[in-house]
Amino acid sequence: MKRSLWTLILPVLVVLAVGLYPLLTQQDVHRETSFTLLRAVALAASLNIILGFTGYVSFGHVVFYGLGGYVAFYLVAQKGWPFWSAVLMGGLAAALLAFLIGAGILRLRGAYFALVTIGVNEAMKAFIYNFQPFGGPVGLTMNFAVYRAYGGPRAVLWMTYHWLFIVTLIVVVVSYWIRASKFGLGLLSIREDEDAAEVMGVRTSWFKTWAFTLSAFFPGLVGAIFFFRNASIEPHDAFPLHVSIESIVMVMLGGQGTVIGPILGGIGYQWMRVFLLTNRLLKNIQLAVAGALLLIIVLFIPAGLVGWLRRRLPATRRVLL
Amino acid sequence: MKRLLWLSVLLVFGMGVLVGCKKATPAPTEAPKEQPTEAPQAKEIVLTIGFTESKTGRLNVSSGRQAKGLRLWIKHINEAGGIKLSDGTVVKFQEASYDDESSKDRVQELYTKLITEDNADFLISPYSSGLTAAAAVIAEQYEKVMITTGAASDSIYKQGYMYVFQIYTPASRYLTGAIDMLKETDPNLKKVAFVYEQAKFSTAVVEAAKAYAEEQGYEVVLFEGYPSDTTDFGPFINKIVESGAEAVLGGGHFQDGSTFARQLYEKQAPVKAVVLLVAPPEPDFAELGEAAFGIIGPSQWEPQVQYTPDGAKELGIDWYGPSNEEFIKAYEAEYNEEPSYHSAGGYAAGIILEYAIKKADSVDPQKVKEALEATDVLTFFGRIKFDTSEEAHGLQIGHEMVYIQWQKDDQGNLVKQVVWPKEGATAELIYPLPR
Numbered sequence: 110m111k112r113s114l115w116t117l118i119l120p121v122l123v124v125l126a127v128g129l130y131p132l133l134t135q136q137d138v139h140r141e142t143s144f145t146l147l148r149a150v151a152l153a154a155s156l157n158i159i160l161g162f163t164g165y166v167s168f169g170h171v172v173f174y175g176l177g178g179y180v181a182f183y184l185v186a187q188k189g190w191p192f193w194s195a196v197l198m199g200g201l202a203a204a205l206l207a208f209l210i211g212a213g214i215l216r217l218r219g220a221y222f223a224l225v226t227i228g229v230n231e232a233m234k235a236f237i238y239n240f241q242p243f244g245g246p247v248g249l250t251m252n253f254a255v256y257r258a259y260g261g262p263r264a265v266l267w268m269t270y271h272w273l274f275i276v277t278l279i280v281v282v283v284s285y286w287i288r289a290s291k292f293g294l295g296l297l298s299i300r301e302d303e304d305a306a307e308v309m310g311v312r313t314s315w316f317k318t319w320a321f322t323l324s325a326f327f328p329g330l331v332g333a334i335f336f337f338r339n340a341s342i343e344p345h346d347a348f349p350l351h352v353s354i355e356s357i358v359m360v361m362l363g364g365q366g367t368v369i370g371p372i373l374g375g376i377g378y379q380w381m382r383v384f385l386l387t388n389r390l391l392k393n394i395q396l397a398v399a400g401a402l403l404l405i406i407v408l409f410i411p412a413g414l415v416g417w418l419r420r421r422l423p424a425t426r427r428v429l430l
Numbered sequence: 431m432k433r434l435l436w437l438s439v440l441l442v443f444g445m446g447v448l449v450g451c452k453k454a455t456p457a458p459t460e461a462p463k464e465q466p467t468e469a470p471q472a473k474e475i476v477l478t479i480g481f482t483e484s485k486t487g488r489l490n491v492s493s494g495r496q497a498k499g500l501r502l503w504i505k506h507i508n509e510a511g512g513i514k515l516s517d518g519t520v521v522k523f524q525e526a527s528y529d530d531e532s533s534k535d536r537v538q539e540l541y542t543k544l545i546t547e548d549n550a551d552f553l554i555s556p557y558s559s560g561l562t563a564a565a566a567v568i569a570e571q572y573e574k575v576m577i578t579t580g581a582a583s584d585s586i587y588k589q590g591y592m593y594v595f596q597i598y599t600p601a602s603r604y605l606t607g608a609i610d611m612l613k614e615t616d617p618n619l620k621k622v623a624f625v626y627e628q629a630k631f632s633t634a635v636v637e638a639a640k641a642y643a644e645e646q647g648y649e650v651v652l653f654e655g656y657p658s659d660t661t662d663f664g665p666f667i668n669k670i671v672e673s674g675a676e677a678v679l680g681g682g683h684f685q686d687g688s689t690f691a692r693q694l695y696e697k698q699a700p701v702k703a704v705v706l707l708v709a710p711p712e713p714d715f716a717e718l719g720e721a722a723f724g725i726i727g728p729s730q731w732e733p734q735v736q737y738t739p740d741g742a743k744e745l746g747i748d749w750y751g752p753s754n755e756e757f758i759k760a761y762e763a764e765y766n767e768e769p770s771y772h773s774a775g776g777y778a779a780g781i782i783l784e785y786a787i788k789k790a791d792s793v794d795p796q797k798v799k800e801a802l803e804a805t806d807v808l809t810f811f812g813r814i815k816f817d818t819s820e821e822a823h824g825l826q827i828g829h830e831m832v833y834i835q836w837q838k839d840d841q842g843n844l845v846k847q848v849v850w851p852k853e854g855a856t857a858e859l860i861y862p863l864p865r
Binding site for chain 1: 485486528529531533534535536538539540542543545546547559560563564566567568570571585586588589590591628629630632633634637655657
């Protein structure tokens with residue numbers, strides 16, 4: 110079956126719709142809502158590279174987010190680097206960490222890999238707690254003069270939004286490229302049967318390491334952007350395990366292993382959380398309602414939204430990837 | 431069968447929503463009680479106080495108490511008929527609040543919403559320094575005054591923010607009073623040990639205290655952090671004993687602090703004074719029994735503290751707001767629990783805003799900000815005065831910590847006594863520890 114160009118256009122359109130809305134309305138509150146949505150999309154879509162395409166469940170996605178955040182924050186706040194170069198370094202530091210540890214831990218499979226990724230998160234947190242240049246347990250705080258150099262807090266909040274928008278678009282395009290490429294095919298074969306893939310000539314360890322590295326680069330960028338606009342970073346905030354878990358949930362809700370799935374999952378999940386948190390009637394029981402909704406979704410559409418659509422409506426298979 | 435399953439799930443969910451609605455309706459956060467109405471002789475305006483509360487997550491107890499204190503103030507000021515300005519305007523208040531889930535993830539989004547959609551006129555900070563730092567960026571963006579309570583870290587106020595005002599004594603002065611107290615009580619004491627939780631707040635506190643202790647001529651014989659989840663303090667206590675420390679300062683939060691105190695007692699560590707953060711002022715600390723006896727702790731406020739209008743007169747500053755007894759009585763009547771310093775901090779944040787609006791005789795944010803900068807006032811919570819220098823704008827410089835010690839009453843029951851500063855003391859310090 111020939112793949113339609115819509116498989117790329119649709120995901121990009123969804124991200125454009127979310128990202129451009131605040132730019133058109135110029136409303137701060139829309140910017141903040143879209144920031145949360147885009148952040149979720151970027152985290153979920155990057156996690157999908159290792160989780161959905163390659164079949165390795167990682168609870169350590171937030172390590173790269175936190176490390177990227179720390180490296181960039183340190184460079185901007187303490188060393189006076191320009192924002193763009195610090196963000197890039199944040200992403201590269203995260204990718205480098207993934208490359209180095211990936212070679213070791215990607216030998217493990219299934220539950221063992223998942224367990225080790227939790228360990229990596231804790232180890233990194235412990236390291237940062239004791240690493241004085243990053244402020245140890247106290248963390249780092251941004252001086253307002255840095256913001257003034259960028260035109261004050263308002264300009265910074267918009268600038269970081271533009272950055273996140275671009276990063277999210279890149280994640281989606283890269284995600285599509287992987288899925289459509291021979292590299293992606295190799296990853297899918299690893300997911301289905303790693304030993305068989307090896308026998309068929311796929312260089313599994315090389316493929317896995319690069320998938321892991323790519324999947325770590327983007328949360329590094331997102332963390333760098335997020336903590337810069339937050340004006341402070343500390344170990345407790347930088348490595349919250351729940352962000353990893355939420356990312357997995359978003360990927361599963363949308364449909365793992367698909368390009369558009371994590372995007373829809375990320376937007377849907379975050380939209381639901383914000384709606385429940387700020388709804389006058391439901392805000393006091395928001396966690397209970399969110400739990401009930403998730404339970405229902407997982408019970409009835411375990412393959413995620415995209416998987417369900419593709420199964421129910423075969424016509425969508427040409428446009429949903 | 432499948433249809434039945436669907437139906438039952440939908441039913442359960444529907445019921446959940448209904449129960450939620452029922453529960454949510456009487457919540458104090460709902461629709462404003464006072465609608466702006468035009469009285470024939472006076473114009474009434476209703477200002478919105480915006481804040482987030484950690485209803486879920488690790489900060490929910492302290493944050494909840496803070497919000498309770500603040501809500502009580504809103505209730506009181508509205509019942510008292512609001513603030514009357516000289517032009518006849520009556521200012522009343524309502525709240526707009528959301529759950530921040532004790533996480534930084536959405537703090538900025540929620541504060542933007544509070545300002546742009548709920549039209550909050552003044553802001554109160556979330557609980558904890560980390561969340562407050564994130565909210566401060568938004569407050570600055572809109573040039574909204576934000577009174578912070580429950581955010582003791584110094585660093586937020588040293589970044590050049592102009593609209594953020596701190597109610598709490600900053601972390602750097604949490605333990606300095608204890609060092610003064612020890613110096614006055616026992617001039618021969620020379621060796622001190624710092625053993626503290628490796629967390630943002632406690633590390634900031636002990637680093638400042640260590641510098642102060644050295645300045646005062648003390649020898650810091652041990653300076654060591656422990657991980658937040660430590661349960662066995664044996665190795666640390668051995669080090670304390672080996673170092674020959676005469677006083678131990680440190681701790682972090684409730685769990686680790688109380689375990690540390692218990693094990694110090696069990697091992698009969700030969701130290702003359704133990705000062706721990708956060709845990710001792712909590713009423714539950716008494717459950718340690720004998721191990722709690724003699725332990726000292728710093729607190730932002732205690733029910734026993736005595737700040738009075740006479741005290742204000744002596745200092746030559748204004749007195750404002752209810753007395754300590756009035757606050758405690760009203761709080762207990764409203765919530766059926768003893769107020770903690772978090773509750774008092776929430777109420778005090780409201781009182782200070784009220785005072786500033788009155789002084790400014792206006793609700794214009796710029797004028798209120800100027801009034802806050804000029805504030806030097808004594809309240810039931812203590813003295814409030816803000817740093818107005820460019821380097822540390824909004825930092826609290828008037829408020830002092832009080833130090834409590836667990837002692838015994840005539841019946842032998844453990845009771846908290848304020849032992850420092852001397853002006854507000856309710857009992858003499860027990861020194862050295864009877865071990």
